[in-house]
Every structure is written in C-alpha cells, then in structure tokens.
Amino acid sequence: MSGPFSLQGHTALVTGARSGIGRALAVGLAEAGADLVLVGRTGSMEETEKAVRDAGGSAETLVLDLAEPSGIPSAVRALLARRRIDILVNNAGAIHRAPAEYTEYEDWRIVLTTNLDAVFLLCREIGAQMADRGSGKIVNIASLLSFQGGLGVSSYAASKHAVAGLTKALATEWGPRGVQVNAVAPGYVATGFTRSLREDGERHAEILGRIPAGRWGTPEDLAGSVVFLASSAADYVNGHVLVVDGGWMAR
Numbered sequence: 001m002s003g004p005f006s007l008q009g010h011t012a013l014v015t016g017a018r019s020g021i022g023r024a025l026a027v028g029l030a031e032a033g034a035d036l037v038l039v040g041r042t043g044s045m046e047e048t049e050k051a052v053r054d055a056g057g058s059a060e061t062l063v064l065d066l067a068e069p070s071g072i073p074s075a076v077r078a079l080l081a082r083r084r085i086d087i088l089v090n091n092a093g094a095i096h097r098a099p100a101e102y103t104e105y106e107d108w109r110i111v112l113t114t115n116l117d118a119v120f121l122l123c124r125e126i127g128a129q130m131a132d133r134g135s136g137k138i139v140n141i142a143s144l145l146s147f148q149g150g151l152g153v154s155s156y157a158a159s160k161h162a163v164a165g166l167t168k169a170l171a172t173e174w175g176p177r178g179v180q181v182n183a184v185a186p187g188y189v190a191t192g193f194t195r196s197l198r199e200d201g202e203r204h205a206e207i208l209g210r211i212p213a214g215r216w217g218t219p220e221d222l223a224g225s226v227v228f229l230a231s232s233a234a235d236y237v238n239g240h241v242l243v244v245d246g247g248w249m250a251r
C-alpha cells in the first residue's frame, strides 16, 4: 500500500490485542503496512501474532497487566529504549456490570485503573517521546458510553467519558508538537465484552432495534477508522472522537 493511508515503516503498539477489537485493529494496521507491538496481560498472543504476520507485519508481544499501573512506566521505557513507537492504540478495556448501589469499590477501581490510569500512563510515556520527535499518532478506544450513561455500568461510563476528555486534553497539549491524539468510539460490537448482552434476549433485541445498520458491529468494522487516524491522511484531525456505531448516535 502507498499513499496517505500507508503505514509502511511505522510501528504501532496495540493494547488488548489478544482478542476482539484489539486483534482486528492489529491486523488492519499490519495490512496498511505497520509492524506491531502487541500488549496483553498473558503471553498467549499466538493467534494475533500469526494473523499480523499473515497480513505482512512483524509482531512482538509485550506482557503487561494494565490493572497494575506501577509496572507500566518502567516496562514502556525499556521498550522505547530499543524501539520507536509511531502509533499508540489504547484498546484494552475492562467492564463491570452491576447497579451502582451494588458496585464494590474494588471493582470500580479495576475499571478506572485499566480504562483510564493505564491509558494516561501509556500516553504519557509514549506520547512524550513522540512529542520530542515531532510526530506520532495516538488513538484511544472510547465508547458510546463516552457520551451516554448506559445501564448498570457506572464505572465503565465514567472511565470512557474520561478517555474522551483525556484525548482532547492531550490533543491540545501535543498538537503544537506534531502529535495527533484522537479516539474511536465503537457502537455495540460482538465480542466477549458484550456476550452477556447478546445472550439476554430482551436486551439484545432492544439494542439491535436502535441500530440503523440493522446488525451488531464486528471487530473488523473498527479497523478502517483506526488506520485512517493512524495515518498521515489524518494529520489535520486532532482531538476528535469518531463514532463508529452503525448509526446508533444519529437516532
């Protein structure tokens, strides 16, 4: 691939790349020419590694538990000492489904730590190097719950609203130094994350009935938007939250 959407010669780091949306994003980025650093909390990244190689990219796995933020800066600095990261995709996410009054503080913390603290630390470590270099792209995976409250997911909605805010704050700080920070907000996508919703007949029908596309999203539906935001075609796009939801928000 050549032209403004090509990622040839660029290295992308994708968190939560073992499954779901993260795997599809890693493959999409590799198809556009990028090499990949895949971040997961277990070493079993073989399927994603193979899919990335089949798509033409190289793949290296970095094991990191993002719910334990104290380990993030040192691990990332060790990586950056030997590899340049041109594209950071903060995709990993945690969700806790329970009414607010039954949400334990520990569960609240895991969601906020994984979805917000870890995103901040990865942005800080990798974004600082990008800003010093004068170029780089960060794409954070937000959610429809960056705009809406959802149902029974207060910690998740709070964390994803914060991801949208962090995206805009960093875009403002680093835009003058050549780094674009944007977010993609997926609609309802069929992954392990949403299995319980799809198994609940009533919720499934309710959600499906509001999606103008008439179907749930697939992880692959997200790849093109992330490739775009990671490419030079998006050099003048900064601080934007791009909704990819089959039309849910338009309704």
Ligand SMILES: NC(=O)c1ccc[n+]([C@@H]2O[C@H](COP(=O)([O-])OP(=O)(O)OC[C@H]3O[C@@H](n4cnc5c(N)ncnc54)[C@H](OP(=O)(O)O)[C@@H]3O)[C@@H](O)[C@H]2O)c1
Residues within 6 Å of the ligand: 015, 016, 017, 018, 019, 020, 021, 022, 039, 040, 041, 042, 064, 065, 066, 067, 068, 090, 091, 092, 093, 094, 114, 141, 142, 143, 144, 185, 186, 187, 188, 189, 190, 191, 192, 193, 194
């Ligand atoms: N599916 C949807 O409808 C939807 C909608 C809006 C936004 N999103 C967002 O999309 C992103 C990906 O979700 P998905 O739908 O693809 O679900 P998924 O398949 O469950 O992926 C979540 C990923 O996050 C990783 N992760 C979770 N906690 C982690 C931790 N402590 N350390 C390292 N990695 C961790 C998981 O790793 P393991 O594989 O090791 O568990 C997994 O790879 C999330 O940010 C989610 O909020 C999803």
